[in-house]
Amino acid sequence: MEATIxxxxxxxxxxxxxxxxxxxxxxxxxxWFFILSDxxxxxxxxxxxxxxxxxxxxxxPIADEVFTHFPFLHGVHAPMYYVALMTFILIFSSVTMxxxxxxxHQMNKKKVTFYMLLTIVGGLIFLGSQAWEWKNFIxxxxxxxxxNDGKIIQxxxxxxxxxxxxxxxxxxxxxxxxxxxxxxxxxxxEPALPPFTVNEVIEGFKANPDITIRTEKINPDTKKxxxxxxxxxxxxxxxxxxxxxxxxxxxxxxxxxxxxxxFFFITxxxxxxxxxxxxxxxxxxxxxxxxxxxxxxxxEMVEKVGLYWHFVDLVWVFVFTFFxxx
Amino acid sequence: MxxxxxxxxxxxxxxxxxxxxxxxxxxxxxxGILKPDALHLTKLVGTSLLNIIFLVLTLVKAYYITWFxxxxxxxxxxxxxxxxxxxxIYIVYLATLLLIEGSYINDVxxxxxxxxx
Numbered sequence: 001m002e003a004t005i006x007x008x009x010x011x012x013x014x015x016x017x018x019x020x021x022x023x024x025x026x027x028x029x030x031x032w033f034f035i036l037s038d039x040x041x042x043x044x045x046x047x048x049x050x051x052x053x054x055x056x057x058x059x060x061p062i063a064d065e066v067f068t069h070f071p072f073l074h075g076v077h078a079p080m081y082y083v084a085l086m087t088f089i090l091i092f093s094s095v096t097m098x099x100x101x102x103x104x105h106q107m108n109k110k111k112v113t114f115y116m117l118l119t120i121v122g123g124l125i126f127l128g129s130q131a132w133e134w135k136n137f138i139x140x141x142x143x144x145x146x147x148n149d150g151k152i153i154q155x156x157x158x159x160x161x162x163x164x165x166x167x168x169x170x171x172x173x174x175x176x177x178x179x180x181x182x183x184x185x186x187x188x189x190e191p192a193l194p195p196f197t198v199n200e201v202i203e204g205f206k207a208n209p210d211i212t213i214r215t216e217k218i219n220p221d222t223k224k225x226x227x228x229x230x231x232x233x234x235x236x237x238x239x240x241x242x243x244x245x246x247x248x249x250x251x252x253x254x255x256x257x258x259x260x261x262x263f264f265f266i267t268x269x270x271x272x273x274x275x276x277x278x279x280x281x282x283x284x285x286x287x288x289x290x291x292x293x294x295x296x297x298x299x300e301m302v303e304k305v306g307l308y309w310h311f312v313d314l315v316w317v318f319v320f321t322f323f324x325x326x
Numbered sequence: 327m328x329x330x331x332x333x334x335x336x337x338x339x340x341x342x343x344x345x346x347x348x349x350x351x352x353x354x355x356x357x358g359i360l361k362p363d364a365l366h367l368t369k370l371v372g373t374s375l376l377n378i379i380f381l382v383l384t385l386v387k388a389y390y391i392t393w394f395x396x397x398x399x400x401x402x403x404x405x406x407x408x409x410x411x412x413x414x415i416y417i418v419y420l421a422t423l424l425l426i427e428g429s430y431i432n433d434v435x436x437x438x439x440x441x442x443x
Contacts, residue, residue, distance in 0.1 A: 023402035036409050043417040046422045058436055064358070077396045084355040088348065098395045102336050114399075149440070217441045223366060223374075235443040295388025303397075309393045314388055321384040325358045326377045 031304045035311045038273075042323050045269065046322055049262045059216040060133070061255035062225070063324050065162070069136045083324050085127045087316065088276075093122025094313040097281075101306045104299025109288065112302060116285040119309065123278040130271050137263065143194075144253040145201055147239045151216060152255050160212045160227055165243065169196040170204040188279030194243040202237050215257045216315055263323060270319055273312045280305050350383050372429065373440045 001084040005156035022029055053060050070078040095119040124326075143165035145153045157163050174197055196204075205211065212230040219226050228236060244253040251258040284305045292300045357365070357376060365376035394400045398406055 022405035022408065025407055029405065032405065032409050036413055039413050047417075047420045050421060051424040054425050055431045055435070057429070057432050059439075064361075080355050080358050084351065091344065091347050091351065094391065094395055095340060098340050099337065101397075102340065106335060107329040130353055215441060221367070232443075239443060260407060271364055296391075307396055309392055313389045313395075317384055317387050317391065321354075321380050323381045325354055326373075 005317060011183065025300060026299065027304050028214060028307070030275065032305045035307060038311065039315075042266075042269075042318070045266050049266065052258050052262065056127060056256055057257070058218050059219070059256065060218070060260045061216075061252070062218075062223075065325065066137070066254045066259075067133065068141065071132070072163060080256060082129070086126060086133070087320050089122055089126050089129065090313050090316050093119050093126065094310055096122060097306045098308045101303050103301070104302045105291070107276075107294070107299070109291070111116075112288050112293075115235055116281060116288060116302070118220065120278055120281050120285060123274055123281065123309075125275055125279065127271060130267065130274075133266075134264075137260070138246050138248060140253045143196075143245045145198065145237065145240045146242045146244050147236065148241045149239070150257075152241070152244065152253065153209055153213045153215060153236055154225070154253075155205070156214050158212075160214075162214075163199060163211060165196055165245070168204040168208045170207055172197070172200050172203060174200075193232075194245055196243050198240045198243055201243055202240065205233070205237060221307060229287055232279045264320060267323070270312070270315055273315065274289070275307075277309050277312050280308065334393050339438055343390050347387055354380060354383055372425070437443060 004127075024032070059109050065079075068077050070076065070082045077146060078268060081284065096115045100112050100115035110128050111298060140163070142154065142162050144155070147153060155163050155165065155168070176193070176197065179185075179188065181187075181189060205213075209230070212227045212228060213233045214227045214235060215236070217226045242251075244251050246253055247260040249257070249261055249264065250256055254260075284301055287293065287301065288299075293301055357379065361376065365379065366374050368375040370378050392410070398410070
């Protein structure tokens with residue numbers, strides 16, 4: 001026990017004497033430079049996202065139409081509210097973290113413990129929220145049709161609002177069933193079939209005279225997706241290849257697959273940071289409880305893990321801006 | 327060795343910064359939901375005025391988090407510059423090149439994309 005706690009070291013100085021480069025302890029300075037390199041990594045991802053977004057600036061999915069869910073408000077169009085809530089959760093857990101650091105400066109073990117616990121809880125709530133956000137994105141909301149060249153066609157009613165496939169698709173009797181291993185090839189798996197076939201969607205489209213389609217193309221004057229008039233719509237639908245519901249790494253009902261790729265990768269990488277941050281916070285939390293830092297004489301370790309936690313919050317601020325606002 | 331301020335509590339400042347961050351986030355969310363046409367459809371340096379406002383507000387938030395939550399304000403100037411300047415210079419450089427390149431690809435490839443069937 002004695003060896004791991006290292007109560008006899010003066011942890012604030014570098015091992016080779018008393019002059020501290022840049023006025024920071026070794027651990028704190030290295031945490032800063034780790035954060036710098038990690039910040040550049042995230043910038044690389046976000047800049048790549050920016051590159052692709054500017055490349056497809058005339059047809060990128062509109063975030064307000066993608067993230068519209070809120071817990072217990074089923075079917076209500078609630079853009080931004082949920083991610084705003086997530087942002088507040090993360091900012092608040094940053095506040096409790098900095099309060100823990102502040103309490104550490106006053107050597108107040110009880111307060112540090114309490115605020116660390118709140119920080120961990122905040123982090124876990126954020127992770128859960130992100131999982132829910134992913135779930136909604138993966139499951140999708142309306143469904144769409146993909147054309148042979150990969151473009152996504154969505155369906156709108158006469159007011160121009162998007163409508164779900166199941167509200168108009170005409171169920172036809174189809175011979176096509178999902179291939180399962182126990183009555184087919186044992187080494188071939190098939191993912192679940194879309195709930196409708198292309199034919200069912202097209203027949204449903206023909207049977208409902210007041211619906212039409214819209215393409216991914218954004219009208220630069222209104223910044224809205226272009227709606228195609230009904231008489232031209234069949235020319236598009238005759239090129240239909242597949243029915244798409246939800247988003248994954250191969251296809252995305254909201255538009256460009258790249259959007260889904262970047263969303264999963266960047267928010268996933270950020271979520272992974274939150275996850276490791278929670279783990280490190282838990283370790284430090286137990287160290288606080290068993291009195292490691294009390295005996296060491298300072299709570300600098302809480303400060304260092306706090307730096308990492310705030311950095312995670314900082315990254316989220318940018319992810320929030322570039323994925324949801326801009 | 328120890329700073330005098332380390333033993334005084336900064337709780338008041340922390341809550342003040344939390345207030346500022348909350349207000350900025352709320353403003354961002356309201357603007358993001360309303361998307362006023364006057365801001366959303368006005369172009370400024372390659373994007374809409376609204377996006378520029380979002381970017382500025384985000385940078386203000388980043389400043390408050392770094393300076394007051396990460397206590398960058400209390401660090402030595404040398405450490406502060408080593409971290410902040412390095413990040414800003416590299417990020418601005420990379421973002422500028424990639425965004426210009428992205429618009430260029432769009433200028434070239436955009437007209438070739440078929441939207442009529």
